[in-house]
Amino acid sequence: MAGNKAVVYSKPGSVEIRDTDYPELVLKDGPGVNPLNVGRKCEHGVILKVVTTNICGSDQHMVRGRTTAPSGLILGHEITGEVIEVGRDVEFIKKGDLVSVPFNIACGRCRSCRERNTNVCLNVNPDRPGSAYGYVDMGGWVGGQSEYVMVPYADFQLLKFPDKDKAMEKILDLTMLSDIFPTGYHGAVSAGVRPGSTVYVAGAGPVGLAAAHSAQLLGAAVVIVGDLNAERLAQAKSFGCETVNLRENADLAGQIDQILGSPEVDSAIDCVGFEAHGHGKAHGEAPATVLNSIMEVTRAGGSLGIPGLYVTGDPGAVDEDSKIGTLKIRFGLGWAKSHTFVTGQTPVMKYNRDLMMAILSGRAQIAKAVNATLISLAEAPQAYQEFDRGVSLKFVIDPHGLVK
Structure with missing residues (x-):
């Protein structure tokens, strides 16, 4: 055998x-x-x-x-x-x-x-x-x-x-x-991406890049990709995405405003997950960063696609709550803006x-x-x-x- x-x-x-x-x-x-x-x-x-x-x-x-x-x-x-x-x-x-x-x-x-x-x-x-x-x-x-x-x-x-x-x-x-292609696509679909929409993708790893390409396939007018990694942002730029470097400039809304003339997008996709880091040069691990930031920059009534992985057991987490998947999310902000959240594995x-x-x-x-x-x-x-x-x-x- x-x-x-x-x-x-x-x-x-x-x-x-x-x-x-x-x-x-x-x-x-x-x-x-x-x-x-x-x-x-x-x-x-x-x-x-x-x-x-x-x-x-x-x-x-x-x-x-x-x-x-x-x-x-x-x-x-x-x-x-x-x-x-x-x-x-x-x-x-x-x-x-x-x-x-x-x-x-x-x-x-x-x-x-x-x-x-x-x-x-x-x-x-x-x-x-x-x-x-x-x-x-x-x-x-x-x-x-x-x-x-x-x-x-x-x-x-x-x-x-x-x-x-x-x-x-x-x-x-x-x-x-x-x-990763269906996962990125699911992130874009569940975020409500449609022809003419503006989209923010958090994370320029392979899933984030797949989500950005999927948003383009769905007809988005502008796709903005954010990351702390300049090399990965260059890859996103190579196929027509706008990019924001969150290591060099922690002001996500301000950078989006410079691109769109508005600090908000129609849709946002979290392609980072539970090992997220804060923004800025002195950033450290902060697992709720991406979820909170996409609520901040998505317009009222918008949708958030969350294909990024979150777990119920993380022995290396930064605090005891995070070790069991309990994160400090500004859910009240999402509620106030009537956001739709779609999470979980991609079908x-x-x-x-x-x-x-x-x-x-x-x-x-x-x-x-x-x-x-x-x-x-x-x-x-x-x-x-x-x-x-x-x-x-x-x-x-x-x-x-x-x-x-």
Whole structure:
């Protein structure tokens, strides 16, 4: 039987490449696997030969030690692959299909899935609604930063690319369909972005850049991206965004006013999450900063899309409240301005097929927007270190050297 190398979280600040078990159509015991999920049979699933799998900022939270992730957890929830084995109960997905895997694991049978809320499937995580591959407190489904991975509920979940050869030509774009492109797009949609609107995107990491590109696709007149990282802001500017450097100038509303002639925008998107820092040169970690600032700069009646990750357990938080996800948010301000807040995991299946067509038609240029950069599996530990230092790259792992 074939082996399987994978990217494994070992300790805070460190990942390793380890030899792991070749996947089977059953969820076995291992680091992070919920005891109630051990032994779960997945004849409705498939085994994939991973073609591309991406490093995500959400992975980085775990690697920094900012979650309760256990040592030995196999990472990776952004997966694109070729089907090499199908379970007994799989009817429509076939061997040889090239597919995108939504990062949400969803059964297709529960009330949430039937209502297209695949981000909060009720049947895949015994602890809470919603699940994901290779992620802490998400049921223990094994991650896909590996050579091979098992994917359950294949007929329901997998997005098959219609032409394998053409898909491989655009694989650096299509690999973003598993998470950050739908996540950025969901942030923009839930923030009410529409033709002619003005939008502020907090954070110029890959998800923020995806949200900015999505806002452009939705017809926004002006997209403003804010960050503390000049390199990432330069990347946002490269595809037509306005930018504000919050390290050099802490006055967000004033900088927006200089761009728009008004200190407020129609919509705002939080693509930072719980490791947010305050603004200015002497900034420190302040997890409620982004949520409070987007309420400040969004007009009355506007909407806030919040795809940025917030957690219920953060052992490295700056205070005791933040360690359990309790943040000092000016909710009264949001209430007074009649803001709409949309939070949580993105329901990837609500958007991925349309975004696939936008990529295949040439309408969307997501790989260019996020600066997709191909690496080997062996280079993943170094890439994690570079990403943690703030490089403006979206690392795409090619475990088998299949991408030209």
